[in-house]
Amino acid sequence: DTAVSQTPKYLVTQMGNDKSIKCEQNLGHDTMYWYKQDSKKFLKIMFSYNNKELIINETVPNRFSPKSPDKAHLNLHINSLELGDSAVYFCASSQPLLAGDAKNIQYFGAGTRLSVL
């Protein structure tokens, strides 16, 4: 039973299209994240939601819009896809033991490989 699952696993699309990636976690965590792993393999945080509220919003084009219908789901919608959006996108979740607890261990999904042609 997958703890953090994201769909689809692969996504190939044309420039200019709009696409969504879905993420669900069954760990009961309050916080969810989206990361982008670019061609240089850096994992960079894009967004973080805590209990459906946006808490981290890095410098990401506003073509990227996260949506959290409930604390178990954090979807990523991307408008007007560009070649530079090609990357692997990872969803993750975490549950600090206490507020401000440093042991913020994140559990990742398997990734969605997006290819924009």
Next chain:
Amino acid sequence: DQQVKQNSPSLSVQEGRISILNCDYTNSMFDYFLWYKKYPAEGPTFLISISSIKDKNEDGRFTVFLNKSAKHLSLHIVPSQPGDSAVYFCAASAGTSYDKVIFGPGTSLSVIP
């Protein structure tokens, strides 16, 4: 602006020997450090962590060492096993925002049988 650096993109080690993966950071506000392991086509999984109040943390075959003055940490795997072959990410966070974890680019470890 790479706040977390892993200067060795890859490392090969003989089975049974020690693997040492290095990580350097630039932000002196970082006070919590984590190592994640990633297999192909999977997401990263947490391996071990260390708080800045410690200089060593051990978990089985894995030990992380932290040198705050040098802003350097290392992960030791002893003995190395073929199943340890993976990409290892060093990550760091600061007390101001533990939700924001900064990852290094990773080191690909190959353990040769």
